[in-house]
Amino acid sequence: MITIGPEQIASLPLLRESVGAIRDAYISVTDGRAQLPPVGYLGFPDRNADCHVKFGYIQGDPIFVVKMSSGFYDNPKRGLPSNNGIMIAVSAETGEVVAILDDRGLLTEVRTAVGGAIATLALARPDAEVVGVVGAGTQARAQIRALAAIAGKVFEFVVWGRNGKAASELARNLLAEGVVVGVTADLETLCGRADIIITTTPSAQALVLSEWVGAGTHITAVGADAPGKQELAVSLVARAGRLVADLVEQSVNHGEFSHAHASLQIEVGRIADLGSVLAGAVEGRSSAEEITIADLTGLAVQDIAIARVALHQLGVC
């Protein structure tokens, strides 16, 4: 067993090289190769905190992964990051622990961003140019980085954040990496201009309203991953022509689509699996006018995929 620390993980060229593995991970969920038990949950309401335990196995893989990720949302008051995480990679041949990936949540950040970019590119109009990013936190930055890295074209990125300073800082940081990002304080106008909207906030109420969103827009929603979180108006979800989720039952249980589903605005049958769209088994976008929405709550198979790529790059397995 070896332990791999955060600096070592941060130095790996994961973005581009994990795309194939994460694409395949989504497909594995829909073609019967994946074992994906329900996500485990511990809540610490008196500490404004929670913990998720994700684990799964893709048939044929040399490893499986157990991941702990925690969100202690009062940590910033003490100068600590809210999110922590660790992955255990276990040999699927012997059950021995192969590696501890002490990534502090970095691998989750990257696999979430790459998953978002894959969904965005699969569902947006081919002529899409303007990408509006809602939120200016870690995941906003990660989504922009991933999309810029793997799109094969140059998008115009514009960020809106509740905290204007954070948005400016994000733009400054990304510019240093060679990615040009604009900043706006006007979310309504941003949504109207955008061909692609990516929502990345932990909001508890809808930020993006249906009347702001034009025909043909694609939306990738990654923020809502727990009961009570919501970024899109229910009427916007109901209006979309194509709804896609990484895992339909997670999405209607505690993801973005849970609100439209609970209020009987959409039926489960309207939501397609992202893996089926990627595999070509189900149509993605059907016209240039259609609104498409991908709701991503995150899957253990993505963790397996990124861990496998990281361990391969490190020469471990």
Next chain:
Amino acid sequence: MITIGPEQIASLPLLRESVGAIRDAYISVTDGRAQLPPVGYLGFPDRNADCHVKFGYIQGDPIFVVKMSSGFYDNPKRGLPSNNGIMIAVSAETGEVVAILDDRGLLTEVRTAVGGAIATLALARPDAEVVGVVGAGTQARAQIRALAAIAGKVFEFVVWGRNGKAASELARNLLAEGVVVGVTADLETLCGRADIIITTTPSAQALVLSEWVGAGTHITAVGADAPGKQELAVSLVARAGRLVADLVEQSVNHGEFSHAHASLQIEVGRIADLGSVLAGAVEGRSSAEEITIADLTGLAVQDIAIARVALHQLGVC
């Protein structure tokens, strides 16, 4: 984050010092302090293997624990142990990983044995003398060690194993530690003589028959922890006056009591929680003639308890 290896863990005086913590862990399940989500499971049928993920939290504790334990039952053919495991101790204050306990299953072995000894001492007749141990593997040895260490009296231990050589070796090893253990090849006679029977095998069919067991016997069954495993005849379970489980739903789902429950020989209402018995809220043994059975499938709160004791002994927290 620190990593604590198997040698360091093996050197700790855990047996006696974890009794109070594990007792309290059982009680925490019944008095509302414990969060104990369902056990996660991955199966590898083509490899004769499985993996369990246990996690939970006891209110007020400084840490919570996520544990991965694997059983790859063809490993011995390659000269490897069947069981592996690792525990992650996470701060319940900040969500940061405090320690990786790379125990290879040792902490599970000890907490299972201490739990067995606690249940045995709570339910056996005070004048019990002869302890019949069914099975001669790692957990048989651990149960004897734990009971000998914490009983406060000297029992007569006799071991039966399907493999006579393994039983003799177990007796030799324990003698070297100062614990006298007899060996028998006659399970029926052993069950007739024993005041306490401890079953520790991965058997898939009943080994202990009702007609072999005398009035007043206490049985602690720790082997059956997954669907299909069984050590006691259904008629024996049905005949017992007092049935106790560490967690009733686990026991009737995949523990020893699942067979009697599935065949409608017992009702769930007949099974008491071990924690309630330990807390004095429910009566344990009601007479010297009663047969009592404790079925233990293992709880994440035991993992928390033993991890907490180990980390305390190591000066970590």
